[in-house]
Amino acid sequence: MRTTVAALAALTVVGVAACGNDTDPQPAGSATGVTGPVTVFAAASLTESFTTLGREFEAAHPGTKVTFNFAGSSALATQINQGAPADVFASAAPKNMATVTDAGNGDGSPTTFVRNQLVIAVPKGNPKKIAGLADLTGPGVKVALCAEQVPCGAAAAKALATAKVTLTPVTLEQDVKGALSKVKLGEVDAALVYRTDARAAAADVDGIEFPESAGAINDYPIIVLKNAANKAGAQAFVAYVLSDLGRTALTNAGFQAP
Known part of the structure; x- marks a missing residue:
């Protein structure tokens, strides 16, 4: 009888342990x-x-x-x-x-x-009073663009062509953050960047919407x-x-x- 009781007790312990393993939470x-x-x-x-x-x-x-x-x-x-x-x-x-x-x-x-859609990023307060793409060709206006092999550059080229605006940027950047940084540092008066980037840098720049960007969405x-x-x-x-x-x-x- 003692042997039987001991065996049953051992089986009970094993069963409890097994149930415990089933309910233990796994690391996510x-x-x-x-x-x-x-x-x-x-x-x-x-x-x-x-x-x-x-x-x-x-x-x-x-x-x-x-x-x-x-x-x-x-x-x-x-x-x-x-x-x-x-x-x-x-x-x-x-x-x-x-x-x-x-x-x-x-x-x-x-x-x-x-x-994503382009905007014209300008220094806070828009000192050059830029309202659209044509204003980027004004006297003394310095513009940064992304290089054309970069998506923001390809979109900018398409928007400028739609607006029939030809401009010579002072710099071509390898990504949109590079173009935006030129505005933030005061090295240029404007840059064509994504709306999201202008919004993320709203403390330093204003984003000017322009209609031609609707035809150059990435x-x-x-x-x-x-x-x-x-x-x-x-x-x-x-x-x-x-x-x-x-x-x-x-x-x-x-x-x-x-």
Whole structure:
């Protein structure tokens, strides 16, 4: 009888332990299969919004760490095709995304997640009283543009052509943040930048809307990369960007829904 009781007691302990293991909460990262570093190559115009989304993503997935490489989309596409380690690519234009996918470096098809529109960024108070593209050709007006291979530069060229305005910028920058910085530093009187960048720098610049920008809106696609070291993390980050929370954060930053 003692042997039977002892055996039953042992089985009870084992059963309780097993139940305890079933109910113990799993770490959020391991429970979802999402953990570890996630490297995101993203257009410079996404700097503020993606930095915020990255922090929110890490909070939602403990054990993850999002690292960003922000630059002009054309430069990022070149880096990816040359083998730079990255999990996700978010471009400011389909053309630069196609450079990556045509080379076979995307995993699946890209998804357009937002759109962006140009404004004329001027120093606070608009000292040159610039009201439209034609004013950028005024005497003594110094203008910064993005280089044409960069999405903001291609959009600017299209808007200027629509307005039949020809101007010679004093500088061509490799991303939109470079063009905006020239205004903030007082080195130029105006720059064509995205609405979102002007809004992020509202303490230093004013954004002047102009009608021709409506015909030069850029679509922003995002994709998981074929050689992503953390495929699960990359997929989760893209899903987060496309979620209602992600879209709300992006539209609040001034981006337009696709």
